[in-house]
Amino acid sequence: MTLIEQATKAKAAKYKVALLSTEAKNKGILAVADALEENSTDIISANKIDMANGEKKGLSQGLLDRLKLDESRISGMAEGLRQVVELEDPIGKITEEWDRPNGLHIAKRLVPIGVVGVIYEARPNVTADVFGLCFKTGNATILKGGSDALESNKAIVKIIRDTLVKENLPVDAITLIEDTTRESTNQLMRMNGYVDVLIPRGGAGLIKSVVENASVPVIETGSGNCHIYVDYDADIDMAISVIENAKTQRIGVCNACESLVIHKDIAAKLLPALNAKLREHGVQIFADADSKQYLEGSFDATEEDFGKEYLDYIISVKTVSSVEEAIEHINKYNTGHSESIITNDETNANMFLDGIDASCVYVNASTRFTDGFEFGFGAEIGISTQKLHARGPMGLLALTSYKYTIRGNGQIRK
Amino acid sequence: MTLIEQATKAKAAKYKVALLSTEAKNKGILAVADALEENSTDIISANKIDMANGEKKGLSQGLLDRLKLDESRISGMAEGLRQVVELEDPIGKITEEWDRPNGLHIAKRLVPIGVVGVIYEARPNVTADVFGLCFKTGNATILKGGSDALESNKAIVKIIRDTLVKENLPVDAITLIEDTTRESTNQLMRMNGYVDVLIPRGGAGLIKSVVENASVPVIETGSGNCHIYVDYDADIDMAISVIENAKTQRIGVCNACESLVIHKDIAAKLLPALNAKLREHGVQIFADADSKQYLEGSFDATEEDFGKEYLDYIISVKTVSSVEEAIEHINKYNTGHSESIITNDETNANMFLDGIDASCVYVNASTRFTDGFEFGFGAEIGISTQKLHARGPMGLLALTSYKYTIRGNGQIRK
Numbered sequence: 001m002t003l004i005e006q007a008t009k010a011k012a013a014k015y016k017v018a019l020l021s022t023e024a025k026n027k028g029i030l031a032v033a034d035a036l037e038e039n040s041t042d043i044i045s046a047n048k049i050d051m052a053n054g055e056k057k058g059l060s061q062g063l064l065d066r067l068k069l070d071e072s073r074i075s076g077m078a079e080g081l082r083q084v085v086e087l088e089d090p091i092g093k094i095t096e097e098w099d100r101p102n103g104l105h106i107a108k109r110l111v112p113i114g115v116v117g118v119i120y121e122a123r124p125n126v127t128a129d130v131f132g133l134c135f136k137t138g139n140a141t142i143l144k145g146g147s148d149a150l151e152s153n154k155a156i157v158k159i160i161r162d163t164l165v166k167e168n169l170p171v172d173a174i175t176l177i178e179d180t181t182r183e184s185t186n187q188l189m190r191m192n193g194y195v196d197v198l199i200p201r202g203g204a205g206l207i208k209s210v211v212e213n214a215s216v217p218v219i220e221t222g223s224g225n226c227h228i229y230v231d232y233d234a235d236i237d238m239a240i241s242v243i244e245n246a247k248t249q250r251i252g253v254c255n256a257c258e259s260l261v262i263h264k265d266i267a268a269k270l271l272p273a274l275n276a277k278l279r280e281h282g283v284q285i286f287a288d289a290d291s292k293q294y295l296e297g298s299f300d301a302t303e304e305d306f307g308k309e310y311l312d313y314i315i316s317v318k319t320v321s322s323v324e325e326a327i328e329h330i331n332k333y334n335t336g337h338s339e340s341i342i343t344n345d346e347t348n349a350n351m352f353l354d355g356i357d358a359s360c361v362y363v364n365a366s367t368r369f370t371d372g373f374e375f376g377f378g379a380e381i382g383i384s385t386q387k388l389h390a391r392g393p394m395g396l397l398a399l400t401s402y403k404y405t406i407r408g409n410g411q412i413r414k
Numbered sequence: 415m416t417l418i419e420q421a422t423k424a425k426a427a428k429y430k431v432a433l434l435s436t437e438a439k440n441k442g443i444l445a446v447a448d449a450l451e452e453n454s455t456d457i458i459s460a461n462k463i464d465m466a467n468g469e470k471k472g473l474s475q476g477l478l479d480r481l482k483l484d485e486s487r488i489s490g491m492a493e494g495l496r497q498v499v500e501l502e503d504p505i506g507k508i509t510e511e512w513d514r515p516n517g518l519h520i521a522k523r524l525v526p527i528g529v530v531g532v533i534y535e536a537r538p539n540v541t542a543d544v545f546g547l548c549f550k551t552g553n554a555t556i557l558k559g560g561s562d563a564l565e566s567n568k569a570i571v572k573i574i575r576d577t578l579v580k581e582n583l584p585v586d587a588i589t590l591i592e593d594t595t596r597e598s599t600n601q602l603m604r605m606n607g608y609v610d611v612l613i614p615r616g617g618a619g620l621i622k623s624v625v626e627n628a629s630v631p632v633i634e635t636g637s638g639n640c641h642i643y644v645d646y647d648a649d650i651d652m653a654i655s656v657i658e659n660a661k662t663q664r665i666g667v668c669n670a671c672e673s674l675v676i677h678k679d680i681a682a683k684l685l686p687a688l689n690a691k692l693r694e695h696g697v698q699i700f701a702d703a704d705s706k707q708y709l710e711g712s713f714d715a716t717e718e719d720f721g722k723e724y725l726d727y728i729i730s731v732k733t734v735s736s737v738e739e740a741i742e743h744i745n746k747y748n749t750g751h752s753e754s755i756i757t758n759d760e761t762n763a764n765m766f767l768d769g770i771d772a773s774c775v776y777v778n779a780s781t782r783f784t785d786g787f788e789f790g791f792g793a794e795i796g797i798s799t800q801k802l803h804a805r806g807p808m809g810l811l812a813l814t815s816y817k818y819t820i821r822g823n824g825q826i827r828k
Contacts (some may be wrong), residue, residue, distance in 0.1 A: 015745060019768060033770060094427065100790060104779060106695065114771065134638070196801045211606065212629045217802045220631075233447045238824040245826035332427060353819045354433060365822030375818075376514060387527045387610045387815040388631045389803040402803040404789075405767045407781030408651040412659035413788070 003187050006175050007115070007142060013138040013172035014114045016145045020169070022089040028169045029132055033078040036128060036156070040074045046155035048122065053340045054122075054148050054165045062252070067122045067149055071280075077128040077156075080379065082388050084132040088377045090400050102152035110400045112138035119210060119311055121202040122146035127156045131197040133175050133381050137399040139175045140194060144188055146202075147180035154178065155300060189214035196401075201382055204309065219398075221382035221391060224254030224337035225309045226367040229261040229326040229352065230270060231343035238364060239342045240274050246340070246366040248281040252311050254383060255370040256339050259316045262291055267319060271295050283313045290319035304388035306333045323348040327355040334358055335387040338367040359385060359392035417601050417818050420589050421556060421608035427586035428528045428554040433682060436503040438827070442583045443546055447495040450532070450542060450570070454488045460569035461538065466535075470561070481536050481563055491542040491570075494793065498546040501792045503813050505552045519821045524814045526552035527608035531602055535616040536560035541570045545588050547795050551813040554587045555727045558602055561594035561617075568592065583603040603628035604824070610815075617797055618723065632656060633804060633812070635796035638668030638751035639723045640781040640800045643675040643740040643766065644684060645757035652778060653756045654688050660780040662695040666725050669752050669784040670796060673720060676705055680735060685709050697727045704733035720747045737762040741769040748772055750799040752781040773799060773806035 020028075036043070047069040054064050090110045091161035097107035097200040116139045120126045127143060134141040141232045145153040147277040164171045177184055189198060189210060198218045200210040211220055228246055231241045262270065271294035278285065284297035286305040292298055295317065306329070320326045323341075330339050340362035341352040347351030349363045370393060372380025382392045390398035434442075448598060450457070461483040468478050479760075504524045511521035530553045534540045548555040559567040571590040578585045591598055603612060603624060612632045614624040625634055642660060644653045660671035676684065685708035692699065700719040701711035706712055710732065719730040720743070728771050734740045754776035755766040765775045774784045784807060786794025791809030798804045804812035 015769065015771070018771075028721060098790065100788070104783060106789060175692060190626075192565070212604075215626045215801060216629070217634075219732065219802070235824070241826055242824060249827055351822075355429065356431075357429070358816045358817065360820060362820045365825040366827050368827035369518060369820065369825070374514070375520060376512065386631060388633070391815055392818050402805050403772065403806055404774045404781065406774060406776045407763075408777065410649070410656060411779040412655055412780035413663055413780050 002179065002182055003179070003191075004175065007191050009172040010115045010140045010142050010175050011194050013170040014112065017135065017140050017173045018091075018112045018114075018138045020138060022091075022279040024088065024169065025136055025138070026085045026169050028164060029081050029135055031167050032163045034079040035159050036074055036078045036081075037074045039159050039190055040189075041072055042159065043069055043074055043152065044071070046151040048052075049151040050122075050149055055213040057148070058149065062149070062335070063122060065125065067152070069124055069152060071317070073125065077125050080129055080225060081132040084136050084379055087136065087396055089136060090133065090396055095402065102411050104407060104411055107405050109405055110403050111403050113399060113401045115140045115142060116399065117142045117144070117191075117195040117198045117216065119144045119188070119198065119200045120146065120204065121206065122148035122158060124149045124152035126201060127153050127176075128160070129379070130381065133379060133396060133399060134220060135173055137396050140170075142175050142177065142188065144177045144185055145180075148187070149179055150178065151366060160241055177202045186213060189216060189226050199382055219384050219394070220386040221307060221384055223335045223385060224256070224335060224383075225258050225307065225315055225335045226255060226338045227259045227261055227330045227334060228257050228340045228342065228367065229323070229330065229350050230263060230266055231323060231345055232263040234266060234270070234342040234362040234414050235344065236266075236270055236273065239270060240277050240296070242340065242364070242366050243274060243371045244281070246278050246368055247278065247283060247315055248313070249368055251313055253368075254309075255367050256311070257315065257367050258308065258310050259318065259333065261318050261320055261329055264290060264319050265323055267291055267294055278315070282399060284316055285315055285317060288319055291317045292377060309335070327352060331355070331357050336387075337383065338362065339368040340365060340367050417593070417598055417605075418608075420459060420591065420628055421605050422591050424529045424554045424556050425608050428526070428583040430584040431549065431554050431587045432480075432505075432552045433554060435795045436505075438505065438583065439550055439552070440726040442578060443495050443499050443549055443718045445581050446542075446545065446574050449573050450488055450492050450828075451493075453573050454485055454572065456545050457483055457488055457566065458485070460565040461737065463565040464536075465561055471562070473562065477562070481538065481566070483538055483566060487539065491539050492545055495546040495637055498550050498793055501550065501810055503550060504810055507637060508798065509627060509725055509816065511738075516825050517822065518825055521601045521819050522816050523819055525811060525817050527553045527815045528630045529608060530813065531558070531605075531609040531612040533558045533599060533602070533612065533614045533616070533620065534560065534727050535620065536562035538563045538566035539571060540615060541590075542574070543793070544795065545574055547793060547810060547813060549587055553811050553813055554584075556591065556602065558591045558599055564592065564594055576809065600627060604646045606630055613796055632798070633798050633808070634800040635798055636668045637723060637749045637799060638670070638797075639672050639721065639747060639749045640752045641673045641744045642671050642747060642754045642756065643737070643744065643779065644677060644680055644757060645737060645759055645762050647685070647758045648756040649758065650684055651689065652744060653684060654691050656754065656756060656780045657688060658691050658695070658777070659686055660782050661692065661697060661726065662781055665727055667701075667782075668723075669781050670725070671781050672722065672724050673747065674771040675732050675733065675734055675743055677740070678704060678733050681708055692729070695727060697729055699729055699731060701731040702733055705731045712818050715769060723749070737765050741766060745769070745771050748803075751797065752776065752784040754779060754781050762805040773797070774775040
């Protein structure tokens with residue numbers, strides 16, 4: 001089947017999925033959750049092929065770990081789907097309505113986006129997650145997964161599609177592009193009229209490529225050069241605890257802290273103790289000249305360091321003389337993800353909240369909370385770092401659009 | 415000044431404009447409105463150069479009319495700005511807030527988008543309109559106007575910038591790209607990191623080019639292949655009146671009706687009378703085989719006719735056997751703009767409202783109401799025909815994004 005044929009089927013399916021009742025959608029998702037567990041041996045056999053290929057290819061241990069599926073991870077996928085069933089269905093909700101002087105009644109109604117294309121890397125659990133979130137919101141999905149997870153994805157999508165057929169639901173609500181060449185990705189990115197939005201999920205290279213090459217609207221996700229600014233009067237213990245958490249609790253994630261900004265008046269008091277704590281975790285520090293004197297064993301920071309998303313036990317440090325300078329530095333280097341200030345000065349806290357240009361701006365808390373579950377959205381399709389449509393953790397609402405429905409009795413425009 | 419230098423200045427200005435109070439923004443906009451009227455002779459002199467060049471170049475009467483500025487049109491621009499001052503400022507509004515079990519308080523706050531790039535054709539009034547809407551919402555604007563209006567745009571932007579300086583407001587809140595080559599447009603479309611959103615305003619060719627070439631997020635606007643479906647039991651007089659209005663009240667606009675879909679059971683009763691009414695306006699009809707018999711003097715419709723936005727005294731007619739078939743036909747050919755059903759059958763009205771994929775779906779009213787003023791938004795920056803961010807008439811809200819502000823007391827993630 002060509003990609004155009006596949007996209008045509010997805011487009012036909014979107015009109016059907018959009019009209020399903022919440023009950024029908026939930027029933028379908030629950031059936032898929034059960035089917036994944038019942039057919040786990042099929043998934044695991046397929047995954048073994050991917051794992052063997054990955055080992056032969058020399059994938060890193062980290063990548064192999066993300067690729068691997070076992071009974072417990074498949075149960076995790078099923079559990080994730082069951083949680084999505086519990087969430088409120090936003091589709092059909094009237095968010096505003098009003099009457100016009102000419103008698104027209106206008107209502108703004110939440111509707112599905114339509115066909116959602118997701119381009120991702122070798123994480124087969126994403127396949128089930130995306131299906132659950134998109135189906136719950138009445139969208140059809142075209143998936144382009146990483147080639148290293150092809151057999152796993154094929155097995156998962158086959159089980160989902162078989163279940164949709166059994167449940168008498170639109171089978172093309174989910175479709176997997178099995179051609180894992182770059183050409184098929186390029187074609188998908190330019191399918192205006194078929195695909196309503198593209199969501200890339202993966203590393204910076206993947207996201208950059210999609211942003212640069214897609215003509216279909218894209219929601220940019222995931223890249224996070226997150227800062228913590230420690231103000232002149234911060235609580236030292238709180239600062240150390242929050243920085244330790246944001247840097248070391250999980251290093252490979254987009255909401256981890258990559259750069260510290262320190263007020264000069266607190267440097268001498270904070271940095272030696274912070275250095276000791278970070279060294280317990282083996283964190284390397286790249287420091288500017290003013291902070292380096294307090295950071296034994298640290299390296300010289302270059303301009304480049306301030307713009308780097310290390311995703312590693314590494315952090316940069318920049319010294320500033322005011323909250324204004326901190327805001328300017330952060331707005332210059334951040335990726336619009338998550339930034340935090342540690343302070344007891346309410347005026348500075350407000351300046352930081354007002355002045356920082358990012359999806360999530362924190363006062364006295366770790367940047368690691370930028371996450372759909374932590375926000376209480378129940379699940380997320382990604383974390384948007386752009387300004388349009390959705391920003392920050394994207395829950396079910398981010399998978400909706402709206403339309404205006406207007407009722408009259410023959411009104412014409414004068 | 416290179417485009418990068420210009421964009422760097424716009425980016426620096428966006429942080430300042432974002433923090434202005436509603437009062438300061440309104441004061442600035444009112445001062446610009448006054449300055450445009452006070453300096454109208456400068457604008458008119460500049461416009462005379464554009465008009466002379468346009469006549470030499472052989473621009474059509476329609477284009478020349480759109481290009482022309484006189485005292486009354488300049489007052490119209492000023493009046494538009496004064497109306498924007500009256501609108502509620504959405505910036506800073508908290509749209510939702512909640513507490514998490516760990517004590518974090520999360521608030522969702524409306525913020526400006528940042529730098530808004532607008533690419534448009536030779537309509538110099540757009541220059542002032544865009545400034546007013548963007549400045550009111552705390553955005554900085556980079557304008558790329560059509561080359562035929564260059565002198566007029568330069569004069570208008572100079573007056574706005576001089577006023578901003580006089581009022582001690584960020585002058586780079588508005589900047590005009592004076593290099594009107596295609597290369598500068600191409601460069602603007604790929605200025606990720608500087609430009610936060612691009613809004614093309616103009617004909618289908620301009621919009622297609624921006625959608626295909628931009629890597630900056632785009633809001634697609636304007637193209638409208640709008641349908642009216644007349645159901646089996648429609649009120650004949652209402653159908654004729656609405657169709658006459660939607661087709662002939664103004665032909666060159668995106669919310670004009672371009673195609674009729676007629677239930678076969680009402681064709682014999684409706685079409686001869688409709689034909690007579692449309693012929694009063696000189697409307698040419700391209701009809702399918704089933705409707706042609708009732709439409710004296712009509713031409714054969716081809717598949718191509720159903721996908722055409724004529725923007726002229728021309729309309730196509732398609733006959734169907736059910737509301738389902740009407741919905742399928744419209745979803746196949748529409749551009750996601752405005753569609754209307756004329757019916758007395760409440761079930762069919764609801765099927766149409768649910769099933770049609772468009773920004774505005776009407777029951778018993780003209781498609782011509784899709785417009786920011788008609789919706790009560792007070793002004794519009796365009797009409798979005800895509801699914802992301804904004805759909806339909808875009809008022810001030812469409813020029814906002816949001817951020818989450820999160821307050822804690824040292825929370826770390828477990």
